[in-house]
Amino acid sequence: MKDLSRKSFQTRAVHAGERVPAADYTPVTTPIYPSVGYLYESMDDMDAVFAGTKQGYVYTRYASPTVSAFEAAAASLEGADAAQAFSSGMAAIHVSLLAAGVKAGTAVVAALDLYGATFTLLLNLLAPMGVDIRLVNAADLKEVETAIRESRAVLLFVETISNPLLKVADVPSLADIAHRQGASLLVDNTFASPYLFNPLQHGADYAIHSATKYLAGHGDVLAGVVAASVENKNKLCELNKLVGGVLGPFEAWLALRGLKTLPLRMRQQCQNARQVAEWLKAHLRISKVNYPGLPDHPQHELAAQLFEGRGCGGVLSFEINRADKATVYRFMESLTVFLPATTLGDIYSLILHPATSSHRSLTAEERARIGISDGLVRLSTGIEAVEDMLSDLDQALGNI
Numbered sequence: 001m002k003d004l005s006r007k008s009f010q011t012r013a014v015h016a017g018e019r020v021p022a023a024d025y026t027p028v029t030t031p032i033y034p035s036v037g038y039l040y041e042s043m044d045d046m047d048a049v050f051a052g053t054k055q056g057y058v059y060t061r062y063a064s065p066t067v068s069a070f071e072a073a074a075a076s077l078e079g080a081d082a083a084q085a086f087s088s089g090m091a092a093i094h095v096s097l098l099a100a101g102v103k104a105g106t107a108v109v110a111a112l113d114l115y116g117a118t119f120t121l122l123l124n125l126l127a128p129m130g131v132d133i134r135l136v137n138a139a140d141l142k143e144v145e146t147a148i149r150e151s152r153a154v155l156l157f158v159e160t161i162s163n164p165l166l167k168v169a170d171v172p173s174l175a176d177i178a179h180r181q182g183a184s185l186l187v188d189n190t191f192a193s194p195y196l197f198n199p200l201q202h203g204a205d206y207a208i209h210s211a212t213k214y215l216a217g218h219g220d221v222l223a224g225v226v227a228a229s230v231e232n233k234n235k236l237c238e239l240n241k242l243v244g245g246v247l248g249p250f251e252a253w254l255a256l257r258g259l260k261t262l263p264l265r266m267r268q269q270c271q272n273a274r275q276v277a278e279w280l281k282a283h284l285r286i287s288k289v290n291y292p293g294l295p296d297h298p299q300h301e302l303a304a305q306l307f308e309g310r311g312c313g314g315v316l317s318f319e320i321n322r323a324d325k326a327t328v329y330r331f332m333e334s335l336t337v338f339l340p341a342t343t344l345g346d347i348y349s350l351i352l353h354p355a356t357s358s359h360r361s362l363t364a365e366e367r368a369r370i371g372i373s374d375g376l377v378r379l380s381t382g383i384e385a386v387e388d389m390l391s392d393l394d395q396a397l398g399n400i
C-alpha cells in the first residue's frame with residue numbers, strides 16, 4: 001500500500017511505517033527479522049523463490065534471515081558447507097535420523113552411552129515403530145563394525161564426548177567403518193563444540209549440536225543446529241518444513257551472539273575443568289573422576305590427538321565414595337558456586353545428578369548397563385575463577 005494518506009485511521013494503524021524500501025545502510029550486527037511472510041515485486045519473483053531459482057524467503061518455517069545468519073556462522077565454525085538450525089538439540093537429532101534414512105524396517109547402531117533423551121528417542125519412540133536399534137560399546141571398533149554389518153544399519157550415531165561418562169569417540173575410524181558398510185555417521189558434537197573438534201573434517205556426515213549448550217553459552221536459549229553437506233542440509237531443511245522444529249528469529253539472534261565468544265569461553269572452561277578434575281582426583285572422598293584430560297582416562301591419547309591440545313571440554317563427572325542419592329543431594333545443596341540446574345555448557349558452573357535428571361527416563365537396569373550409578377555427579381565448569389570452584393567443592397564435600 002504505497003499511499004496511506006487517504007486511508008482510514010483503522011487501515012493506517014495496521015499499515016503505517018511498514019514495508020519501507022530496502023535500507024541503504026548495513027547494520028553491524030544481524031537484525032532480528034520476526035516477519036513470517038515476505039513480499040516480492042511480482043508473483044513471478046515469488047514463484048522463483050519458491051522454486052529455488054531465486055534467493056529469498058517466503059515463509060519462516062522454511063527459512064528466515066536471522067536464522068540463516070546463525071546457520072552460516074555455525075557452518076563456518078564447523079568447517080562445513082552448510083548448516084540447518086532447529087528449535088532444540090532433540091529436534092536436530094530427530095530430523096537428522098530421518099534425513100539419514102531411518103524408517104520402519106531399517107536399523108540404527110548407536111553408542112550405548114548417549115544423552116538420556118537420545119537413548120529414549122531411539123528405544124522408546126523409534127524401536128516400537130519398527131526400527132532395529134543396536135547399542136554398542138563405541139570404543140570397540142570390531143563390535144561396531146559387526147553390529148553395522150549384521151543389522152545392515154543405515155547409520156551409526158555417537159557423541160564426540162559422551163554424556164555423562166565422557167567417553168571419546170574415534171570419529172575418523174568410525175567414519176571409515178560406517179562408510180565401508182554403506183552407513184552414514186551422525187556425531188553429536190555438543191560436548192566438544194566446534195572449538196575442540198569438527199566431525200565433518202574427520203569423515204562424519206552430520207555434526208549435530210544442542211546449541212542450547214556451548215554454542216549459545218548463556219543458559220537463555222533452547223536451540224539446535226546440524227552442520228552437513230549442501231545435499232544433506234537440503235534434506236534436513238525439507239524434512240524440517242514438515243516436522244516444524246523451527247528455530248525462532250529471536251533465539252537465532254541470541255545463539256548467533258553467543259557464538260562470537262565460543263573460543264574465549266571454551267578456552268577458560270577447558271582450563272577450569274582440567275583443574276577441577278585434577279583436584280577431585282586427589283580428594284579422599286572421590287572414588288572416580290571421568291575426564292578425558294586426565295592421563296588415566298581410557299581415551300586420553302585419542303582426545304589429545306583429535307582435539308589437538310586445545311583441551312578436553314568443560315564437562316566432567318565423578319563418583320563420591322559410597323554415596324547414595326541422599327548424600328549426593330546434600331552435597332549438591334551445599335554448593336554455592338555450582339548451580340544445581342539441568343543443563344551444561346553455560347558461563348555459569350552447573351552440577352547435575354544424571355540418574356534423576358538427564359538419564360531419569362531410563363530404567364534402573366538401563367542406567368546400570370551404561371554405568372550411571374546413583375553416586376555419579378556431572379559438573380559443567382563455567383567461566384568463574386577456578387579457586388572459587390575448588391573452595392566451593394571443598395566446603396560441600398566437608399559437609400557430607
Ligand SMILES: Cc1ncc(COP(=O)(O)O)c(C=O)c1O
Nearest residue numbers: 088089090115163190210212223
Ligand atoms: C549431548 C546432548 N545432545 C543433545 C541434547 C538435547 O538438546 P536440547 O536440550 O537442546 O534439546 C542434550 C541436552 O542436554 C545433550 O546433552
